[in-house]
Amino acid sequence: MKFEYESKSKEYDASGAASATKVVLRNRDGAYVPVFLPVDKIDLSNAELLNEALEVIYQENFPQRAETEKFKELDDKIKAYNDLNSKATETIAKMEEQIKKQQDASNTAQETLMSIIDKLHEKKLLSDEDLTDNKE
Structure with missing residues (x-):
């Protein structure tokens, strides 16, 4: 299953402070996978965000x-x-x-x-x- 970069956004906590960078990945079958990265990752390029998100998925699924x-x-x-x-x-x-x-x-x-x-x-x-x- 090959993921592609779809979008990025900041996530905010209850106090209104930015708490994470949300990267959404999608595959060819239409599945969307949100991955949460540290808030400072928002400024990375789309390719870098894709790699960071894939690494998180890899570590979570195959620790x-x-x-x-x-x-x-x-x-x-x-x-x-x-x-x-x-x-x-x-x-x-x-x-x-x-x-x-x-x-x-x-x-x-x-x-x-x-x-x-x-x-x-x-x-x-x-x-x-x-x-x-x-x-x-």
């Missing part, structure tokens, strides 16, 4: 809807962040596993190299002088 929509949006974001967090945790675990494998392979290579050097040294095919770094 928890805005909060519910906001909480749903936050829940969706939390789920997305949790999914990203899970993926990041999995990726980190895989990277740590890969680093461990690489460290093990490096340690094995170092041990093998040291073993070869020791055997060459034992067979006198390699001397300590061969292992020093001469930069002369």
